[in-house]
Amino acid sequence: xxxxxxxxxxxxxxxxxxxxxxxxxxxxxxxxxxxxxxxxxxxxxxxxxxxxxxxxxxxxxxxxxxxxxxxxxxxxxxxxxxxxxxxxxxxxxxxxxxxxxxxxxxxxxxxxxxxxxxxxxxxxxxxxxxxxxxxxxxxxxxxxxxxxxxxxxxxxxxxxxxxxxx
Amino acid sequence: xxxxxxxxxxxxxxxxxxxxxxxxxxxxxxxxxxxxxxxxxxxxxxxxxxxxxxxxxxxxxxxxxxxxxxxxxxxxxxxxxxxxxxxxxxxxxxxxxxxxxxxxxxxxxxxxxxxxxxxxxxxxxxxxxxxxxxxxxxxxxxxxxxxxxxxxxxxxxxxxxxxxxxxxxxxxxxxxxxxxxxxxxxxxxxxxxxxxxxxxxxxxxxxxxxxxxxxxxxxxxxxxxxxxxxxxxxxxxxxxxxxxxxxxxxxxxxxxxxxxxxxxxxxxxxxxxxxxxxxxxxxxxxxxxxxxxxxxxxxxxxxxxxxxxxxxxxxxxxxxxxxxxxxxxxxxxxxxxxxxxxxxxxxxxxxxxxxxxxxxxxxxxxxxxxxxxxxxxxxxxxxxxxxxxxxxxxxxxxxxxxxxxxxxxxxxxx
Amino acid sequence: xxxxxxxxxxxxxxxxxxxxxxxxxxxxxxxxxxxxxxxxxxxxxxxxxxxxxxxxxxxxxxxxxxxxxxxxxxxxxxxxxxxxxxxxxxxxxxxxxxxxxxxxxxxxxxxxxxxxx
Numbered sequence: 119x120x121x122x123x124x125x126x127x128x129x130x131x132x133x134x135x136x137x138x139x140x141x142x143x144x145x146x147x148x149x150x151x152x153x154x155x156x157x158x159x160x161x162x163x164x165x166x167x168x169x170x171x172x173x174x175x176x177x178x179x180x181x182x183x184x185x186x187x188x189x190x191x192x193x194x195x196x197x198x199x200x201x202x203x204x205x206x207x208x209x210x211x212x213x214x215x216x217x218x219x220x221x222x223x224x225x226x227x228x229x230x231x232x233x234x235x236x237x238x239x240x241x242x243x244x245x246x247x248x249x250x251x252x253x254x255x256x257x258x259x260x261x262x263x264x265x266x267x268x269x270x271x272x273x274x275x276x277x278x279x280x281x282x283x284x
Numbered sequence: 285x286x287x288x289x290x291x292x293x294x295x296x297x298x299x300x301x302x303x304x305x306x307x308x309x310x311x312x313x314x315x316x317x318x319x320x321x322x323x324x325x326x327x328x329x330x331x332x333x334x335x336x337x338x339x340x341x342x343x344x345x346x347x348x349x350x351x352x353x354x355x356x357x358x359x360x361x362x363x364x365x366x367x368x369x370x371x372x373x374x375x376x377x378x379x380x381x382x383x384x385x386x387x388x389x390x391x392x393x394x395x396x397x398x399x400x401x402x403x404x405x406x407x408x409x410x411x412x413x414x415x416x417x418x419x420x421x422x423x424x425x426x427x428x429x430x431x432x433x434x435x436x437x438x439x440x441x442x443x444x445x446x447x448x449x450x451x452x453x454x455x456x457x458x459x460x461x462x463x464x465x466x467x468x469x470x471x472x473x474x475x476x477x478x479x480x481x482x483x484x485x486x487x488x489x490x491x492x493x494x495x496x497x498x499x500x501x502x503x504x505x506x507x508x509x510x511x512x513x514x515x516x517x518x519x520x521x522x523x524x525x526x527x528x529x530x531x532x533x534x535x536x537x538x539x540x541x542x543x544x545x546x547x548x549x550x551x552x553x554x555x556x557x558x559x560x561x562x563x564x565x566x567x568x569x570x571x572x573x574x575x576x577x578x579x580x581x582x583x584x585x586x587x588x589x590x591x592x593x594x595x596x597x598x599x600x601x602x603x604x605x606x607x608x609x610x611x612x613x614x615x616x617x618x619x620x621x622x623x624x625x626x627x628x629x630x631x632x633x634x635x636x637x638x639x640x641x642x643x644x645x646x647x648x649x650x651x652x653x654x655x656x657x658x659x660x661x662x663x664x665x666x667x668x669x670x671x672x673x674x675x676x677x678x679x680x681x682x683x684x685x686x687x688x689x690x691x692x693x694x695x696x697x698x
Numbered sequence: 699x700x701x702x703x704x705x706x707x708x709x710x711x712x713x714x715x716x717x718x719x720x721x722x723x724x725x726x727x728x729x730x731x732x733x734x735x736x737x738x739x740x741x742x743x744x745x746x747x748x749x750x751x752x753x754x755x756x757x758x759x760x761x762x763x764x765x766x767x768x769x770x771x772x773x774x775x776x777x778x779x780x781x782x783x784x785x786x787x788x789x790x791x792x793x794x795x796x797x798x799x800x801x802x803x804x805x806x807x808x809x810x811x812x813x814x815x
Contacts, residue, residue: 127706149436153383156429167702176418177772184425184458185765188451191432192761195448195753245414247475251780254773255788265791267773268798271766275802278762279811282755312703319708323715372728373720377736389716396712400705410708411701418775419705440738452757455764462771466778473782475775527739532723536716600814603760607803607812611767615800619793622781626789640782 128168135161148194156187173247288570289408322410323396330542331361337542337588344592365535373531380437387434388529388536394426395543402550403478404576405560405569416477417465420551421458424506427544428454431525434537438528446524449599453512456606457505463614464499467492468555470622471655472642481559483642489556491652492621494659494666496556498614500586503548505602508541509587511594512602545587546580553579609670617662621655628654759811763803770799 138158145151159182166175253259293314300310335350335358342349350357375381400410401419413419428451435447469475471492472483489496505512526537553559557579560572597605628651629639638647777784777792784792806812 149380149383153433172413172415172702173418173776176415176422179422180418180425181765181768181772184422184428185455185761185768188425188428188432188455189758189761189765191436192448192451192753192757196755196758245779247414247776248780248783251776251778252783252788254777255780255784255791257787261791264773265794265798268770268795271770272798272802272805275763275766276805278766279759279806279809282759282762283809283811315704316707319704319711323708323711327715369719369723369726370728371723372730373723374731374735376738377733378738385720388720389713392716393709393712396715397705397708400708411704413701413705418772440740442740448753448757452760456760459764459767459771462768466771466774469775469778470781473779475779531727532719535723536720539716603814604812607760607763608807611803612800615796615803619796622789623793626781626784626786630786 124168128165131161131164131168133161134158134164137161149191152187152190152194155190156183159183159187171246173250288573289405290569318410319400322399326396326399326543326547327392327539329546330539331365332358333546333584334361334364334542337591340585340588341592344589368532368535371531373533374528376439376528378439379528380439383433383437385533387430387437387525388533388540390426390433391430391540392536392543394423394430395540395547397423397426398547398551401477402554403481403559405572406482406566407569408573409478412476412478415475417469417475417480421462421465424458424461427540428458430540434529435525438525440528442523443525443527446527449514450508450525453508453514453599453602453606454506456603457502457512457610460498460606460610460614461502461506463611463618464495464502465555466618467495467499467621470618471625471651473640477554477559481554481561484558484561485642485645486648486652487556487558487561491648491655492556492659493656494613494617494663496552497663498610498617499556500552500583502610503552504587504590505606507544507548507587509545510591511597513591514596514599514602546584549583549587550576550580552583557583609666609673613662613666613669616665617659620662621658624654624658625651756814759806763806763811766802767799770795 135158138154138156138161141154142151142158145154159178163175163178163183166172166178254264255261296314296317297307297310300313301307305313338360339349339357350360353359353363375384398420401413401416403409403412431447431450431454435444435450438444468480468488471488472480474480474483526534529537553576558575559579560569560576562572562575565572565575632639632650636650639651641647773795774792777788777795781789781792
């Protein structure tokens with residue numbers, strides 16, 4: 119394996135992602151955990167840039183850092199007494215560990231099965247954002263998922279308002 | 285070619301390669317230098333901007349403004365900086381140290397990063413990434429994170445309240461901002477800032493005045509300037525999320541705020557006023573840089589003017605103005621613009637084969653007139669709607685105070 | 699990739715640039731902490747209770763509505779970039795998407811979720 123600037127950048131970003139994720143699960147201060155989550159999400163955005171998918175990187179920062187992380191912080195604030203929790207495990211931890219392990223094995227299997235030993239493919243020719251935009255509203259491509267996504271967002275909004283007003 | 289930036293680049297590149305550096309290393313060194321110079325300039329120009337703003341504000345309020353340090357008080361900002369450097373940076377008890385100091389740093393970084401994608405001349409731009417406009421929005425969300433960090437880590441109720449109020453306002457106004465950022469993208473067909481500026485022989489502010497106005501309002505709120513300066517409404521929440529900051533930690537927040545206002549002006553100049561475009565700017569790119577600076581300062585002056593004249597509005601008014609007026613208006617504008625423009629494109633394609641071209645002013649005229657028509661119609665609707673809302677609010681208030689005894693006019697001051 | 703090198707460099711510099719004066723301010727400025735000076739500033743009144751009080755749920759609702767619109771815009775940007783090449787059908791498909799989200803806004807509005815009370 120040759121060391122190029124891109125591999126170095128990859129390892130830095132991977133370190134951010136993994137370190138951030140570890141921080142999320144080990145921290146007992148919820149706000150600090152949210153900050154570590156932001157760090158991890160930034161690392162993922164950096165990985166997207168390295169994969170020549172800057173659109174996904176921008177979406178990652180815009181949606182996850184700009185909206186989800188803010189939402190999580192606000193959720194911490196509107197939830198009563200959640201700051202006082204100091205226990206980082208509860209009685210359901212074996213169940214959670216089991217589910218996480220199954221997820222990790224499944225994802226690892228998919229990655230190894232599909233991508234092990236394969237070299238990265240060449241970049242998509244042309245402006246891939248234009249191609250994405252055309253595919254989203256093309257009847258033969260992703261038109262139906264695109265419109266379903268808008269209905270899904272509508273449902274999410276209705277659900278959120280109903281739950282929040284309880 | 286007459287472009288000073290290209291000349292400097294060629295000079296440095298030749299120099300470094302002459303010293304034995306490979307072209308890639310030379311490019312990397314130049315990129316580093318350019319980034320350092322750009323970031324420093326963004327902060328250094330504040331020394332002038334803050335003085336200018338205080339002077340203009342003073343004139344608006346019938347004062348002289350700073351006039352002691354140096355001719356016309358021009359070194360006032362330098363003196364303030366030196367003073368702040370000698371002040372203690374107080375760490376409040378119970379503060380969360382790392383986020384406490386990270387907040388002002390991230391705040392400044394979020395503003396400087398915007399300048400990476402702003403085209404200065406026809407050829408000079410930090411980096412013309414293909415997601416330029418989304419990059420702007422993404423970088424803007426860093427600033428929101430900084431506000432949260434500051435509010436949370438200060439261990440102060442006012443700071444926390446101010447931060448949450450700021451976040452509620454900033455995220456709300458991000459929606460009309462991003463929606464209106466989409467208008468130049470739609471018309472240009474690209475998210476590259478360089479292409480958006482180049483595609484404006486007719487400025488987008490002329491073909492889409494309503495979009496420009498909504499964007500200006502949303503950006504003013506993002507910057508937190510009057511009339512949206514309730515993030516630091518001193519009569520309600522002291523200084524908002526900055527309450528516990530002092531010395532140079534405070535100075536960084538202060539600098540970020542001013543730099544943000546200037547950056548907003550530069551963004552509007554680029555996206556809606558043609559950036560570097562102007563007579564002769566394509567032949568002499570350096571001239572384009574001068575046009576860009578003039579336009580930026582024109583928008584900046586507008587923002588100082590609004591700051592000097594408009595009163596602060598309440599948080600509930602801020603929120604309902606955004607969600608019940610600006611966002612529906614933006615959605616209507618986008619839907620009607622795309623629909624009208626696409627239909628016109630299909631219908632007029634035979635008569636005007638250059639309908640989509642942005643090459644020259646004459647080519648752009650048919651399309652610009654259709655965009656202008658849509659904007660004027662929606663704009664008229666907006667004016668009628670806001671007048672209706674205002675009338676309703678006045679009636680509501682009159683009903684609310686109608687049970688009070690009428691006051692005899694002219695008797696009380698006798 | 700080269701274009702992102704510049705942004706990475708600018709990011710690092712823009713973090714260092716404000717950090718240096720703050721550190722310099724810590725070193726050069728006076729440092730005489732005392733309990734009174736370091737206490738929470740609440741206009742001279744002694745602070746009561748915990749800082750992290752419970753906030754009202756309105757903040758949460760606005761953040762949620764914002765999140766939904768944020769995701770909507772993200773979907774719309776590729777459509778906006780491809781707009782020039784799209785047929786009328788494609789544009790109408792995008793408009794249907796916007797109208798569905800407008801419905802969400804109207805729902806939130808009618809349910810009073812957009813009131814800041």
